[in-house]
Amino acid sequence: MASQILRMFVHMIRARRILLIGNPKGYSIPAIAKELPGNGKIFFCAEVPYLGVNSQEEFDYFSDGKKISMRVGPVADTLKALHAEDEHFDIVFIDADQRNAVQYYSFVMDNHLLSMDAVICVENTLMKGQVYLENVSDENVLAVRKLNSVINSDPRVEQVILPVQSGLSLIRRSPVPLDTVVESKTEVVKDDVFWGCNQQRILERLRLDGRVAYVTGGGQGIGRAFAHALGEAGAKVAVVDLVLAKAEMVACELSLKGIKSLALAADVSKPEDVQRMVDAIVARWGTVHIACNNAGINLNSASEETTLEEWDKTFNVNLRGLFLCCQAAGRIMLNQGYGKIINTASMASLIVPHPQKQLAYNASKAGVVKLTQTLGTEWIDRGVKVNCISPCEPAFQCTFGPILRTVDPTIVTVS
Known part of the structure; x- marks a missing residue:
């Protein structure tokens, strides 16, 4: 299911660069890569290899394997490396039930890893409704609840939650309000260059x-x-x-x-x-x-x-x-x-x-x-x-x- 949804999102927003964070169970990375254009790229970063694929060379055997870059190891370190490489992404996919999902989300937002019209997809944000129950002690449920709270309180984004399987949150940057004042050291920038002629992007x-x-x-x-x-x-x-x-x-x-x-x-x-x-x-x-x-x-x-x-x-x-x-x-x-x-x-x-x-x-x-x-x-x-x-x-x-x-x-x- 997650694979089909991601493939649909890739098609809808014409994504070229995708970042997958977390345990890859349940979706097929090669199938998603197939939707990308020839210069597209999937960066898959996780603590463990993907379904027995232990090296980049093994991905290269797939017809679209050249579009996949596997980064195995501490995810926080991989994100720092991608930031240092000045990478940015059209879709960022995060598993919400990871213990460090909040840190991953915050790093992506704080370090501008998103392209202009990028979407963040967060899986398992409903946990079959458990996130709304009281007196829950399960660590995964508490981690997801914390992540949802961080996203809900983040003024930089807006989101919707789809009731797909265990819940899928779609997150994007909040549109810039027309009355926003953008200040520089010498003047206020508020013209057609910033907003676009007739408020339209190029x-x-x-x-x-x-x-x-x-x-x-x-x-x-x-x-x-x-x-x-x-x-x-x-x-x-x-x-x-x-x-x-x-x-x-x-x-x-x-x-x-x-x-x-x-x-x-x-x-x-x-x-x-x-x-x-x-x-x-x-x-x-x-x-x-x-x-x-x-x-x-x-x-x-x-x-x-x-x-x-x-x-x-x-x-x-x-x-x-x-x-x-x-x-x-x-x-x-x-x-x-x-x-x-x-x-x-x-x-x-x-x-x-x-x-x-x-x-x-x-x-x-x-x-x-x-x-x-x-x-x-x-x-x-x-x-x-x-x-x-x-x-x-x-x-x-x-x-x-x-x-x-x-x-x-x-x-x-x-x-």
Whole structure:
């Protein structure tokens, strides 16, 4: 049961670092480690080894064993060592019926071992109701009662107790009251830097909940990554691609994550396709807030051999199509007084990659930068921000490594 609860908490708060204090009976450390991201870590500290696992090497045999750091020995010493290593944790799990649980809790709180939104889970805080009985002499019950009293009287935290098995307390820092005065030696700090603009933390301000976005060229590569990123931030995402099956594949991926998505086919070089795309999005979700104009092609041919057909086809998609999308989405955004347009240019708009031969591509992407600058300048005062990014193509990363390190790989024109 404890293992399932911990795994759920890890998922809910997106925990990366976990501290387990005490006797590990009843839950599976490897199962919890499986919920962590690749850079996650569980620090397990106890007086005795874990269920016969006597060394770190034995944990390493598990598929996620590298995420587990076993610290066997006096827990107080382990906590001091973790503090000296400047560790901090998203979840701290404590067994309440340990004789030194109060000291462990106090050390964690007093020495700032908790990350900003961390949760402390304390198990066995009800002891099947025994903590509320009078004339109890059992040492474990008295220890739990003392710990509960310390937590209840700690003004730094607030808690709830879940009636799960022998009781599970969930503890977090108390929110800072808005009328709290934070004093320094020279002045009172009480501004948007401390409280956050509109009393929102920075990651909350980056959320896209309620926004509607589309991504052209969304069936693969950068466009697919755009679609996932926007969706994970909370936006509804229309995945647009020349090939409907590719768009549907990405939309399916998004739906598996619980992201509202729509798959559309469109040739962005055709005005009627672009308008149909925008109309379909508006019909489904009412508007467009974010436009990622990412569709592009590169036909790769030597300059002296580039045909007019190749030139026209490249410009029709990379520049004409991007203009049509900006214009169609921009009309909606200008009407509502809000919008974000992100165009995909290329490092090839800033340098000439060699030995790649792609005159039409380079010139079209340079046009994307100038188009973006122009629209951004025209529309910024009307609530629409137009920017472009200039990714580095893998094909010339090696050739131009020294140059790329001296050139900003993004162009953000008007914010």
